[in-house]
Amino acid sequence: MKEKSPITAKEMWRITLNLTLVCFSAALILGVVFNLTEPKKRSQIAANEKTLIQKLLNLDEKAKILEVRRYLGPGQPPTIGYLLSDELRQYNLDGKFLKKWDLPEVFQKAPTQERDEWVEKEFPESHFVGRFFAAQNPDGTLTGYVTEGSQYGFKSLIRFFVALSQNFQIRGVEVISHEEDPGLGDEITKPAFKNQFLGIRLEDLQTLKLTKGPKPEEVAPEKEKQIYAVTGATISSQALVDGVKQAVWHLERRLNVVR
Protein backbone atom coordinates (compact mmCIF):
# COMPACT_ATOMS: atom_id res chain seq x y z
CA MET A 1 0.00 0.00 0.00
CA LYS A 2 1.23 3.46 -0.81
CA GLU A 3 1.85 5.50 2.27
CA LYS A 4 -0.17 8.65 2.54
CA SER A 5 1.71 11.89 2.96
CA PRO A 6 1.16 13.13 6.50
CA ILE A 7 -0.67 16.38 6.99
CA THR A 8 1.69 19.05 8.20
CA ALA A 9 0.76 21.36 11.04
CA LYS A 10 0.56 24.30 8.65
CA GLU A 11 -1.87 22.46 6.42
CA MET A 12 -3.95 21.44 9.40
CA TRP A 13 -4.28 25.10 10.36
CA ARG A 14 -5.37 25.96 6.84
CA ILE A 15 -8.05 23.25 6.88
CA THR A 16 -9.31 24.43 10.24
CA LEU A 17 -9.41 28.04 9.13
CA ASN A 18 -11.15 27.03 5.93
CA LEU A 19 -13.94 25.14 7.65
CA THR A 20 -14.33 27.73 10.39
CA LEU A 21 -14.71 30.57 7.93
CA VAL A 22 -17.22 28.63 5.82
CA CYS A 23 -19.36 27.70 8.82
CA PHE A 24 -19.15 31.21 10.21
CA SER A 25 -20.28 32.83 6.98
CA ALA A 26 -23.01 30.20 6.54
CA ALA A 27 -24.34 30.99 10.00
CA LEU A 28 -24.15 34.71 9.29
CA ILE A 29 -26.09 34.43 6.00
CA LEU A 30 -28.75 32.20 7.52
CA GLY A 31 -29.09 34.47 10.53
CA VAL A 32 -29.70 37.49 8.31
CA VAL A 33 -32.21 35.62 6.14
CA PHE A 34 -34.01 34.30 9.21
CA ASN A 35 -34.31 37.75 10.74
CA LEU A 36 -35.66 39.15 7.50
CA THR A 37 -38.23 36.43 6.90
CA GLU A 38 -39.36 35.47 10.40
CA PRO A 39 -41.68 38.45 11.15
CA LYS A 40 -43.44 37.92 7.79
CA LYS A 41 -43.84 34.23 8.51
CA ARG A 42 -45.27 34.95 11.97
CA SER A 43 -47.78 37.49 10.76
CA GLN A 44 -48.81 35.05 8.04
CA ILE A 45 -49.46 32.32 10.56
CA ALA A 46 -51.52 34.75 12.64
CA ALA A 47 -53.48 35.84 9.56
CA ASN A 48 -54.10 32.22 8.57
CA GLU A 49 -55.37 31.44 12.06
CA LYS A 50 -57.72 34.41 11.89
CA THR A 51 -59.22 33.28 8.58
CA LEU A 52 -59.54 29.74 9.90
CA ILE A 53 -61.40 30.96 13.00
CA GLN A 54 -63.66 33.14 10.87
CA LYS A 55 -64.41 30.16 8.63
CA LEU A 56 -65.04 27.76 11.51
CA LEU A 57 -67.38 30.11 13.38
CA ASN A 58 -68.85 31.57 10.20
CA LEU A 59 -67.99 35.12 11.31
CA ASP A 60 -68.25 38.26 9.24
CA GLU A 61 -65.57 40.95 9.00
CA LYS A 62 -67.12 43.08 11.77
CA ALA A 63 -66.86 40.42 14.48
CA LYS A 64 -63.89 40.80 16.82
CA ILE A 65 -61.71 37.85 17.77
CA LEU A 66 -60.36 38.01 21.31
CA GLU A 67 -57.38 35.91 22.17
CA VAL A 68 -56.92 34.58 25.71
CA ARG A 69 -53.42 33.31 26.44
CA ARG A 70 -52.70 31.08 29.39
CA TYR A 71 -49.45 31.04 31.36
CA LEU A 72 -48.26 28.60 33.97
CA GLY A 73 -46.63 30.37 36.87
CA PRO A 74 -44.06 29.14 39.40
CA GLY A 75 -44.79 27.80 42.86
CA GLN A 76 -46.05 24.58 44.37
CA PRO A 77 -48.96 24.31 43.60
CA PRO A 78 -48.49 26.51 40.53
CA THR A 79 -50.61 29.50 39.62
CA ILE A 80 -52.25 30.19 36.30
CA GLY A 81 -52.20 33.50 34.46
CA TYR A 82 -54.74 34.49 31.82
CA LEU A 83 -53.86 37.31 29.46
CA LEU A 84 -57.02 38.98 28.14
CA SER A 85 -57.17 41.85 25.70
CA ASP A 86 -56.50 44.48 28.37
CA GLU A 87 -55.38 42.72 31.56
CA LEU A 88 -53.46 39.80 33.01
CA ARG A 89 -55.22 37.88 35.77
CA GLN A 90 -53.69 35.37 38.13
CA TYR A 91 -55.66 32.48 39.60
CA ASN A 92 -54.77 29.49 41.73
CA LEU A 93 -55.48 25.93 40.56
CA ASP A 94 -59.00 25.92 42.04
CA GLY A 95 -59.88 28.99 40.00
CA LYS A 96 -59.69 31.45 42.93
CA PHE A 97 -58.78 34.96 41.80
CA LEU A 98 -55.47 36.18 43.20
CA LYS A 99 -54.21 39.29 41.47
CA LYS A 100 -54.45 41.31 38.29
CA TRP A 101 -52.28 43.64 36.21
CA ASP A 102 -53.51 46.12 33.60
CA LEU A 103 -51.94 45.60 30.19
CA PRO A 104 -50.43 48.94 29.08
CA GLU A 105 -52.10 50.42 26.01
CA VAL A 106 -48.97 50.15 23.85
CA PHE A 107 -49.02 46.37 24.21
CA GLN A 108 -52.71 45.90 23.52
CA LYS A 109 -52.21 46.05 19.76
CA ALA A 110 -48.63 44.77 19.79
CA PRO A 111 -47.59 41.46 18.22
CA THR A 112 -47.96 38.35 20.36
CA GLN A 113 -44.24 38.10 20.97
CA GLU A 114 -44.07 41.53 22.62
CA ARG A 115 -47.07 40.78 24.81
CA ASP A 116 -45.44 37.53 25.91
CA GLU A 117 -42.33 39.48 26.86
CA TRP A 118 -44.41 41.87 28.92
CA VAL A 119 -46.07 38.96 30.74
CA GLU A 120 -42.67 37.42 31.43
CA LYS A 121 -41.59 40.64 33.14
CA GLU A 122 -44.75 41.12 35.21
CA PHE A 123 -45.38 37.47 36.03
CA PRO A 124 -41.85 36.12 36.53
CA GLU A 125 -40.85 32.54 35.74
CA SER A 126 -44.16 31.90 33.99
CA HIS A 127 -44.38 30.36 30.54
CA PHE A 128 -47.00 30.22 27.83
CA VAL A 129 -48.99 26.96 27.88
CA GLY A 130 -52.05 27.46 25.71
CA ARG A 131 -54.67 29.74 24.33
CA PHE A 132 -58.23 29.99 23.15
CA PHE A 133 -60.20 32.54 21.19
CA ALA A 134 -63.61 34.07 21.71
CA ALA A 135 -65.58 35.74 18.95
CA GLN A 136 -67.41 38.92 19.88
CA ASN A 137 -70.11 40.79 17.99
CA PRO A 138 -69.76 44.57 17.63
CA ASP A 139 -72.42 44.94 20.39
CA GLY A 140 -70.26 42.97 22.84
CA THR A 141 -72.06 39.61 22.93
CA LEU A 142 -69.93 36.50 22.59
CA THR A 143 -70.90 34.32 19.62
CA GLY A 144 -68.54 31.40 19.90
CA TYR A 145 -65.20 30.01 20.97
CA VAL A 146 -62.25 28.36 19.32
CA THR A 147 -59.79 26.44 21.44
CA GLU A 148 -56.45 25.01 20.52
CA GLY A 149 -55.66 21.49 21.64
CA SER A 150 -53.06 18.83 21.08
CA GLN A 151 -52.89 15.10 21.62
CA TYR A 152 -50.33 12.42 20.84
CA GLY A 153 -51.39 10.46 17.79
CA PHE A 154 -49.71 7.46 16.23
CA LYS A 155 -46.44 9.23 15.59
CA SER A 156 -46.31 12.65 17.09
CA LEU A 157 -48.39 15.51 18.41
CA ILE A 158 -51.61 16.29 16.54
CA ARG A 159 -52.49 19.97 16.94
CA PHE A 160 -56.05 21.04 16.23
CA PHE A 161 -58.65 23.77 16.65
CA VAL A 162 -62.12 23.04 17.98
CA ALA A 163 -64.79 25.64 17.28
CA LEU A 164 -67.80 25.84 19.57
CA SER A 165 -70.95 27.90 19.46
CA GLN A 166 -72.07 30.00 22.45
CA ASN A 167 -74.04 27.02 23.88
CA PHE A 168 -71.10 24.62 23.54
CA GLN A 169 -72.08 22.76 20.43
CA ILE A 170 -69.15 21.76 18.22
CA ARG A 171 -69.12 23.82 15.02
CA GLY A 172 -65.96 22.44 13.53
CA VAL A 173 -62.72 20.58 14.13
CA GLU A 174 -59.65 21.44 12.11
CA VAL A 175 -56.26 19.71 12.33
CA ILE A 176 -53.50 22.33 12.24
CA SER A 177 -50.48 20.06 12.14
CA HIS A 178 -49.76 16.38 12.45
CA GLU A 179 -47.24 13.77 11.35
CA GLU A 180 -49.55 10.81 10.82
CA ASP A 181 -49.00 8.46 7.88
CA PRO A 182 -50.24 9.68 4.51
CA GLY A 183 -53.21 7.65 3.34
CA LEU A 184 -53.91 6.21 6.80
CA GLY A 185 -53.65 8.52 9.80
CA ASP A 186 -53.80 11.66 7.74
CA GLU A 187 -57.37 10.80 6.74
CA ILE A 188 -58.39 12.36 10.07
CA THR A 189 -57.92 15.76 8.43
CA LYS A 190 -60.48 14.93 5.71
CA PRO A 191 -64.07 16.19 5.95
CA ALA A 192 -65.40 12.61 5.98
CA PHE A 193 -63.86 12.11 9.40
CA LYS A 194 -63.73 15.53 11.03
CA ASN A 195 -67.27 16.52 10.03
CA GLN A 196 -68.58 13.74 12.28
CA PHE A 197 -67.87 16.06 15.20
CA LEU A 198 -70.30 18.71 13.93
CA GLY A 199 -73.24 19.34 16.22
CA ILE A 200 -71.98 17.32 19.17
CA ARG A 201 -72.95 18.95 22.47
CA LEU A 202 -71.02 19.26 25.69
CA GLU A 203 -73.29 16.73 27.42
CA ASP A 204 -72.78 14.20 24.59
CA LEU A 205 -69.03 14.17 25.09
CA GLN A 206 -69.16 12.01 28.22
CA THR A 207 -70.64 9.09 26.24
CA LEU A 208 -69.05 9.84 22.88
CA LYS A 209 -67.33 6.71 21.60
CA LEU A 210 -65.11 5.79 18.72
CA THR A 211 -66.61 2.94 16.72
CA LYS A 212 -64.71 0.63 14.44
CA GLY A 213 -66.56 -0.83 11.53
CA PRO A 214 -68.28 0.33 8.38
CA LYS A 215 -70.01 3.67 8.49
CA PRO A 216 -73.72 3.28 7.76
CA GLU A 217 -75.09 5.11 4.75
CA GLU A 218 -77.11 7.46 6.88
CA VAL A 219 -76.36 8.31 10.48
CA ALA A 220 -79.26 9.68 12.45
CA PRO A 221 -77.62 12.55 14.30
CA GLU A 222 -79.97 12.57 17.29
CA LYS A 223 -79.55 8.88 17.96
CA GLU A 224 -75.93 8.13 17.25
CA LYS A 225 -73.36 9.62 19.57
CA GLN A 226 -70.37 7.98 18.01
CA ILE A 227 -67.49 8.74 15.71
CA TYR A 228 -66.60 6.15 13.08
CA ALA A 229 -62.85 5.52 13.04
CA VAL A 230 -60.76 5.77 9.91
CA THR A 231 -60.00 2.23 8.74
CA GLY A 232 -56.39 1.37 9.52
CA ALA A 233 -55.95 4.45 11.68
CA THR A 234 -57.74 3.68 14.92
CA ILE A 235 -55.02 5.25 17.05
CA SER A 236 -55.06 8.54 15.15
CA SER A 237 -58.87 8.62 15.23
CA GLN A 238 -58.95 7.83 18.95
CA ALA A 239 -56.36 10.52 19.59
CA LEU A 240 -58.45 13.18 17.89
CA VAL A 241 -61.61 12.10 19.70
CA ASP A 242 -59.81 12.15 23.08
CA GLY A 243 -58.13 15.44 22.24
CA VAL A 244 -61.39 17.12 21.28
CA LYS A 245 -63.08 15.90 24.45
CA GLN A 246 -60.24 17.18 26.63
CA ALA A 247 -60.03 20.49 24.80
CA VAL A 248 -63.76 21.18 25.17
CA TRP A 249 -63.87 20.22 28.85
CA HIS A 250 -60.81 22.32 29.61
CA LEU A 251 -62.27 25.25 27.71
CA GLU A 252 -65.51 25.03 29.66
CA ARG A 253 -63.67 25.03 32.99
CA ARG A 254 -61.34 27.86 31.98
CA LEU A 255 -64.16 30.00 30.67
CA ASN A 256 -65.94 29.65 34.00
CA VAL A 257 -62.76 30.80 35.74
CA VAL A 258 -62.08 33.80 33.53
CA ARG A 259 -65.64 35.00 33.11
Added chain:
Amino acid sequence: MSFDKLQAPPFRELLWRGFFSENPVFRLALSLCPAVAVTNSVKNGLMMGLAVWAVQVLSSLTIAIFRNFIHDKVRIPIYTIVIAVWVTAMDMTLAALAPKIYSEIGLYIKLIVAFAIIISRLELFASKFPLIPSVLDGFSMGLGFLFAMVLIGAIREVLGNGTIWGVTLIEVRPILFLVLPAGGFFTIGLLMAALNWVEKGRHV
Protein backbone atom coordinates in the same frame (compact mmCIF):
# COMPACT_ATOMS: atom_id res chain seq x y z
CA MET B 1 -3.90 24.62 -9.16
CA SER B 2 -3.45 22.56 -12.26
CA PHE B 3 -7.21 22.30 -12.74
CA ASP B 4 -7.36 25.87 -13.92
CA LYS B 5 -5.48 24.91 -17.02
CA LEU B 6 -8.36 22.67 -18.10
CA GLN B 7 -10.17 24.05 -21.08
CA ALA B 8 -13.87 24.58 -20.46
CA PRO B 9 -16.11 23.10 -23.18
CA PRO B 10 -17.77 25.57 -25.56
CA PHE B 11 -20.97 27.18 -24.33
CA ARG B 12 -23.29 25.53 -26.81
CA GLU B 13 -22.07 22.11 -25.85
CA LEU B 14 -22.40 23.02 -22.17
CA LEU B 15 -26.04 23.96 -22.62
CA TRP B 16 -26.88 20.92 -24.73
CA ARG B 17 -25.12 18.55 -22.36
CA GLY B 18 -27.30 19.12 -19.31
CA PHE B 19 -30.42 19.06 -21.35
CA PHE B 20 -29.86 15.98 -23.44
CA SER B 21 -26.56 14.15 -23.75
CA GLU B 22 -25.83 14.22 -20.01
CA ASN B 23 -29.33 14.73 -18.69
CA PRO B 24 -29.18 14.23 -14.90
CA VAL B 25 -32.14 11.89 -14.73
CA PHE B 26 -32.13 10.04 -18.05
CA ARG B 27 -28.39 9.81 -18.64
CA LEU B 28 -26.54 10.18 -15.37
CA ALA B 29 -29.39 8.47 -13.47
CA LEU B 30 -28.76 10.70 -10.47
CA SER B 31 -31.34 11.86 -7.93
CA LEU B 32 -33.81 9.21 -9.03
CA CYS B 33 -35.44 8.84 -5.60
CA PRO B 34 -36.87 12.36 -5.47
CA ALA B 35 -37.60 12.19 -9.18
CA VAL B 36 -39.80 9.18 -8.52
CA ALA B 37 -41.30 10.43 -5.28
CA VAL B 38 -42.38 13.86 -6.44
CA THR B 39 -43.37 13.43 -10.07
CA ASN B 40 -46.86 12.02 -9.74
CA SER B 41 -48.18 15.27 -11.22
CA VAL B 42 -46.86 17.95 -13.56
CA LYS B 43 -47.25 20.67 -10.97
CA ASN B 44 -45.18 18.88 -8.32
CA GLY B 45 -42.54 18.03 -10.89
CA LEU B 46 -42.31 21.62 -12.08
CA MET B 47 -42.08 23.09 -8.58
CA MET B 48 -39.40 20.62 -7.53
CA GLY B 49 -37.53 21.16 -10.79
CA LEU B 50 -37.56 24.95 -10.32
CA ALA B 51 -36.28 24.64 -6.75
CA VAL B 52 -33.45 22.30 -7.80
CA TRP B 53 -32.61 24.56 -10.73
CA ALA B 54 -32.24 27.59 -8.45
CA VAL B 55 -30.14 25.74 -5.88
CA GLN B 56 -27.93 24.23 -8.59
CA VAL B 57 -27.17 27.58 -10.24
CA LEU B 58 -26.57 29.38 -6.95
CA SER B 59 -24.34 26.62 -5.55
CA SER B 60 -22.32 26.38 -8.76
CA LEU B 61 -21.87 30.15 -8.64
CA THR B 62 -20.70 30.11 -5.03
CA ILE B 63 -18.28 27.23 -5.49
CA ALA B 64 -16.88 28.69 -8.72
CA ILE B 65 -16.16 32.01 -7.00
CA PHE B 66 -14.47 30.45 -3.98
CA ARG B 67 -12.91 27.41 -5.70
CA ASN B 68 -9.32 28.52 -5.12
CA PHE B 69 -9.95 29.11 -1.45
CA ILE B 70 -11.52 25.72 -0.68
CA HIS B 71 -9.03 23.22 0.71
CA ASP B 72 -8.92 19.98 -1.21
CA LYS B 73 -9.23 17.75 1.87
CA VAL B 74 -12.46 19.31 3.13
CA ARG B 75 -14.13 20.10 -0.17
CA ILE B 76 -17.07 17.70 0.20
CA PRO B 77 -18.19 19.07 3.62
CA ILE B 78 -17.89 22.57 2.21
CA TYR B 79 -20.04 21.70 -0.83
CA THR B 80 -22.64 20.28 1.53
CA ILE B 81 -22.62 23.41 3.68
CA VAL B 82 -22.97 25.67 0.63
CA ILE B 83 -25.90 23.65 -0.70
CA ALA B 84 -27.50 23.54 2.74
CA VAL B 85 -27.19 27.31 3.12
CA TRP B 86 -28.90 27.97 -0.20
CA VAL B 87 -31.60 25.39 0.43
CA THR B 88 -32.35 26.71 3.91
CA ALA B 89 -32.34 30.31 2.74
CA MET B 90 -34.74 29.41 -0.05
CA ASP B 91 -36.88 27.40 2.34
CA MET B 92 -37.25 30.38 4.69
CA THR B 93 -37.80 32.89 1.89
CA LEU B 94 -40.47 30.80 0.21
CA ALA B 95 -42.23 30.21 3.51
CA ALA B 96 -42.38 33.97 4.08
CA LEU B 97 -43.13 35.21 0.58
CA ALA B 98 -45.10 32.42 -1.09
CA PRO B 99 -46.86 30.43 1.64
CA LYS B 100 -49.31 28.84 -0.82
CA ILE B 101 -46.55 27.27 -2.89
CA TYR B 102 -44.56 26.48 0.22
CA SER B 103 -47.39 24.49 1.76
CA GLU B 104 -47.30 22.20 -1.28
CA ILE B 105 -43.59 21.74 -1.85
CA GLY B 106 -42.09 22.71 1.50
CA LEU B 107 -41.53 19.08 2.35
CA TYR B 108 -39.44 18.44 -0.75
CA ILE B 109 -37.31 21.57 -0.60
CA LYS B 110 -35.39 20.35 2.43
CA LEU B 111 -34.58 17.15 0.55
CA ILE B 112 -32.56 19.07 -2.03
CA VAL B 113 -29.60 19.20 0.37
CA ALA B 114 -28.95 15.54 -0.31
CA PHE B 115 -29.41 15.64 -4.08
CA ALA B 116 -26.60 13.74 -5.78
CA ILE B 117 -26.85 15.76 -8.97
CA ILE B 118 -26.00 19.08 -7.32
CA ILE B 119 -23.00 17.84 -5.37
CA SER B 120 -21.71 15.94 -8.40
CA ARG B 121 -21.83 19.08 -10.57
CA LEU B 122 -19.95 21.00 -7.90
CA GLU B 123 -17.28 18.30 -7.62
CA LEU B 124 -16.96 17.59 -11.34
CA PHE B 125 -17.37 21.04 -12.76
CA ALA B 126 -17.76 24.13 -10.59
CA SER B 127 -14.68 23.38 -8.51
CA LYS B 128 -12.50 23.18 -11.60
CA PHE B 129 -13.74 25.82 -14.02
CA PRO B 130 -14.16 29.59 -13.91
CA LEU B 131 -17.33 31.44 -13.06
CA ILE B 132 -19.17 31.71 -16.37
CA PRO B 133 -18.84 28.12 -17.60
CA SER B 134 -19.71 26.87 -14.10
CA VAL B 135 -22.88 28.92 -13.92
CA LEU B 136 -23.81 27.79 -17.44
CA ASP B 137 -23.20 24.19 -16.46
CA GLY B 138 -25.37 24.58 -13.37
CA PHE B 139 -28.00 26.33 -15.48
CA SER B 140 -28.16 23.58 -18.09
CA MET B 141 -28.02 20.73 -15.60
CA GLY B 142 -30.77 22.32 -13.53
CA LEU B 143 -32.81 22.92 -16.65
CA GLY B 144 -32.25 19.33 -17.74
CA PHE B 145 -33.48 18.12 -14.38
CA LEU B 146 -36.50 20.42 -14.59
CA PHE B 147 -37.28 19.13 -18.08
CA ALA B 148 -37.03 15.52 -16.93
CA MET B 149 -39.24 16.16 -13.88
CA VAL B 150 -41.95 17.85 -15.96
CA LEU B 151 -41.85 15.16 -18.64
CA ILE B 152 -42.11 12.30 -16.14
CA GLY B 153 -44.78 14.20 -14.21
CA ALA B 154 -46.84 14.81 -17.33
CA ILE B 155 -46.71 11.18 -18.49
CA ARG B 156 -47.58 9.84 -15.05
CA GLU B 157 -50.37 12.32 -14.46
CA VAL B 158 -52.04 11.84 -17.86
CA LEU B 159 -51.74 8.06 -18.00
CA GLY B 160 -52.12 7.41 -14.31
CA ASN B 161 -54.77 9.89 -13.27
CA GLY B 162 -56.34 11.08 -16.52
CA THR B 163 -55.60 14.72 -15.66
CA ILE B 164 -53.02 17.33 -16.58
CA TRP B 165 -52.18 20.18 -14.16
CA GLY B 166 -55.23 19.08 -12.16
CA VAL B 167 -57.59 19.50 -15.14
CA THR B 168 -59.46 16.35 -16.11
CA LEU B 169 -58.47 15.17 -19.55
CA ILE B 170 -59.86 11.65 -19.66
CA GLU B 171 -62.68 10.53 -17.39
CA VAL B 172 -61.12 7.15 -16.62
CA ARG B 173 -57.71 6.45 -15.11
CA PRO B 174 -55.99 4.55 -17.92
CA ILE B 175 -53.01 3.09 -15.99
CA LEU B 176 -53.55 3.90 -12.32
CA PHE B 177 -50.35 2.02 -11.49
CA LEU B 178 -48.24 4.85 -12.92
CA VAL B 179 -49.00 7.32 -10.13
CA LEU B 180 -47.57 4.88 -7.59
CA PRO B 181 -43.82 5.04 -6.89
CA ALA B 182 -43.12 1.84 -8.82
CA GLY B 183 -44.82 3.41 -11.82
CA GLY B 184 -42.29 6.22 -11.62
CA PHE B 185 -39.44 3.79 -12.15
CA PHE B 186 -41.22 2.25 -15.11
CA THR B 187 -41.75 5.68 -16.65
CA ILE B 188 -38.11 6.66 -16.18
CA GLY B 189 -36.94 3.34 -17.59
CA LEU B 190 -39.10 3.63 -20.67
CA LEU B 191 -38.05 7.24 -21.21
CA MET B 192 -34.37 6.27 -20.91
CA ALA B 193 -34.91 3.56 -23.50
CA ALA B 194 -36.66 6.03 -25.79
CA LEU B 195 -33.85 8.57 -25.46
CA ASN B 196 -31.22 5.89 -26.15
CA TRP B 197 -33.10 4.91 -29.24
CA VAL B 198 -33.32 8.53 -30.42
CA GLU B 199 -29.62 9.08 -29.82
CA LYS B 200 -28.65 5.91 -31.66
CA GLY B 201 -30.73 7.08 -34.56
CA ARG B 202 -28.87 10.37 -34.55
CA HIS B 203 -25.48 8.73 -34.85
CA VAL B 204 -26.27 5.99 -37.33
